[in-house]
Amino acid sequence: MRWALADGWTITRRELIHWVREPGSVLFGLAFTVMIALIFGYLLGGAMTVPGGGNYREFLMPGMFAMNMLFGIGTTMTAIAQDITQGVTDRFRSMPMSPAAVLLGRSFADMIDSVLLLSVLIACGLAMGWQSNGSAGDTALAIALLLMLRFAFIWVGIFAGLMAGNQAMVTAIQTMEFPIGFLSSAFIPPSTMPSWLGAIAEWNPLSSTVAAIRELFANPGIGGDSWVTQNAILMAVIWPLAMIAIFSPLAVRRYRRLSR
Template sequence: MNGTATVHAPPPATSAPVADALAVLGRHLQRIKAAPGVMILTQTMPITMLLFFGYVFGSALAVPGREYRAFLVPGLLAATAANGLMVGMFQSSQDCHRGVMDRFRTLPMSRAAVPFGQTAADLLTTAVGMVPLILVGLAVGWRIEGGPLAVLGGFALLLLFRFAMAWLGCWLGLLIRNEEIAGQLGSATFVLPLLSSAYIPTGNLPGWLRTVAEWNPISAMASAARDLFGGAAPEAGAAWPVAHPVAGTLAWSAVLLAVFVPLAVRSCARGAK
């Protein structure tokens, strides 16, 4: 004994990252089952907004060439996909705040498995959670008019966008590391769909605000959903992501994944400084 403190290196990662990610995914599904409040809130909010906006404001909002509720439902699907930001941020910050991430770092597991498992679980629950909104949308008059391939492409694009936004939220949560602050910031993300074409057409907005709204990734996703599900043409004179909504959504999703997947994995492996 020489009185010098011994520094223990973290255990090496296992060689089965897929199995590790599946284990983390199962943990998140059990977590949702044990405390379903956040999922219930995030999945019922779009239905509430559909009924509120569709019937309270629907008669006052004119959408050229279509009924407002038919315009609104794809926008709410896009807003639901974007909500991966809030959910991912809250879940990862909660795990940091309660010491779960520190516990994961002591285990011989792949560091990438933690964010991959979290975002994969979110993707599965979102796929199930969109079903009630679609059914209510059909009940209030929305119709899916696109062909089978277009409809499948629309749902795949929604899930891809949700997956990308969940990675952004995961990284932000690992950065914040405090569930109370994450909850407050998550509430503030409610404004993001309002600054997009999810709820209203952007054509009549002031020039600078229209530019902000059309370069909001949610606008590209909302326009892509309207195009693929109903064959709606993009607004005249729109910015590139809205004028080419499918390509715009793919581009936004690719950028988000390329930036925030490595950042989230690195943050998860590095821990607190």
């Protein structure tokens, strides 16, 4: 384990050095995230009605936080696919290093990126008038649930990137982030959808995290009588753990079978 962690940190440092030498992609990602929050908050927000009343921006921002954890899948997939197509992954596999180091390093680097992104988005939300009305402990738990969801999505992205293997397939898979993200309670209540579609949206893992952090932030929520909605905090823990348990072994197995 020490060997894996040490080699994994070396791979993480490689990614951090890339960001320092080529900061454009990181800065663009941060700027794009802020722009989307401003568009929803100021351009579309005037037409939105919060279920049960309340400030729309306080309703919006938890959904924005969770959506950006989901959109990180594309970043992870792109980095994995680029290393494969450029032969970097094959070079790593030929070196005397832990087989888990490449995947661990990728996950560590993406978590650092996610913390930075979430910090900028929280600052943007505060500037827009959003605030957490919950206790300090509840606020910390909400942030932890967001990062836990992101860690689960990292392993989904690693596996998808390894399966895709090239940028064209990554782009095709990446388009699925939008229907998955919008088919949730991030921006609108599932009760406004057809009943069968609303049930799918309620059981979307993203919806559980959104509902949980709205509750912990004491922001306006959508309510709902379904079991999954009433137990949002529990499901916001179960869903990420289930995804990690499924996709991390699949990613490791796929990595070992590359080029065979």
